[in-house]
Amino acid sequence: MHSRLGVFLSPVHELGQDPHLAIQRNLDLVESLDRLNFDEAWFGEHHSLGWGLVGAPETLLAAASQRTRQIKLAHGVVPLSWHHPFHVATRAVHLDHLTRGRYILGVGPGVPTDAHMLGLNPADQRTRLAEALPSVIELVNGDGRVNDKTDWYGLQDAKLHLPRFSPSGLEIVIASGGTTPTAPKLAGEYGIGMVSFALTQPGIPNGISLADQWRFAQESAEAHGHTMRREDWRIALPVHVAETREEAFADVNEGFARWLFDYFGRAxxxxxSTPGVRRQDELQARVEAGGAIVGSVEDVIAGVERLQDRTGGFGTLLVYVPDWCSWDKTDRSMELLARYVAPHFTRTADRPRESMEWAVSRREQR
Structure with a gap:
């Protein structure tokens, strides 16, 4: 029974805590989400700025695969601009086996501060992404040998000797940060899925709207003979739910401020800063702009409905987990999402309700 819910774990963790425990927390959370019937868990790759502690997400995906039963596990994402396509494909197929077909290969250009440490010009990241993507797709899901030569990698008669676990192939998804149309156009060109962030990262102006991201992908798909399916589109944004709106904002307001001003601002x-908005009102401003959903169950349901209207419809909501509050409060938020928010959209609570109402109406007719 699908929930149409997932989590996107960059994962970022506020400074000052034990990194070992932070990494273990990610695995514990995914194990809990598996029991709560979440559909997907995505792990990002970061190498700089201190908050994003996971530089080898495939290791966490492999560990999570042995601690979970049904949740899909995804790279969120592999920076193709600095990974050799053959190594990306090899790891992907191995994870396909370890997860028994529950693995999703997410790809993207990578983070500029990470690229700097690797001696890569950030301006070349999207170019490299476009160069490597077709080779990765063929190595992972194709059956031919790949020959490809660029100024940063070479492939000569390349073919994996380990077959895929999934007979129909692995799902491949590209991340769109909303800053350029590159990712949506590549999604359409190669007929792969797309994950978009509801707003561009703080401090990056003039983002491309979600509706325009989908339009770019559709137009590209039509030009290349593919079809984009909205049920394959993921939208990621921070979501926190509590018993009341006031409690939800109180839970995350201080953690949000540190995430915004210390991580994206200082680091x-x-x-x-949003022009004309006081520091203490930044969270409310981001919620009103559609870059986060915070509130009661009813508030979150309304927020997701607005997001559906704003986008024209999408398949899975990925809850971006930014470490804004205690683990206990995050766990409670996830439980409320699974128990009360997801059934509103999947309609899984309708049948029990209909059964009760039918019984009541029959009794009243006697």
Missing amino acids: SGRDV
Whole structure:
């Protein structure tokens, strides 16, 4: 029974805590989400700025595969701009086996501060993504030998000797941060899925709207003979739910401020302040702009419905987990999402309700 819910774990963890425990927390959370019937868990790759502690997400995906039963596990994402396509494909197929077909290969250009440490010009990241993507797709899901030569990698008669676990192939998804149309156009060109962030990262102005991201993908797909399916589109944004709106905002307000001003502001060096908005009102401003959903169950349901209207419809909501509050409060939020928010959209609570109402109406007719 699908929930149409997932989580996107960059994962970022506020400074000052034990990194070992933070990494273990990610695995514990995914194990809990598997029991709560979440559909997907995505692990990002980061190498700089201190908050994003996971530089080898495939290791966490492999560990999570042995601790879970049904949840899909995804790279969120592999930076193709600095990984050799053959190594990406090899790891992907191995994870396909370890998860018994529950693995999703997410790809993207990578983070500029990470690229700097690797001696890569950030301006070349999207070019490299476009160069490597077709080779990765063929190595993972094709059956031919790949020959490809660029100024940063070479492939000569390349073919994996380990067959896929999934007979129909692995699902491949590209991440769109909403700053350029590159990712949506590549999604359409190669007929792969797309994960979009509801708003561009703090401090990056003039983002491309979600509706326009989908339009770019559709137009590209039509030009290349593919079809984009909205049920394959994921939208990621922070979501926190509590028993009341006031409690939800109280849970995350201080953690949000540290995430915004310390991580994106101080560490990333961006101007993250919203013009005309006081520091203490930044969370409310982001919620109103559609870049987060915070509130009661009813508030979150209404927020997701607005997001569906704003996008024209999408398949899975990925809850971005930014470490804004205690683990206990995050766990409670996930439980409320699974028990009360998801059934509103999947209609899984309708049948029990209909059964009761039918019994009541029959009794009243006697």
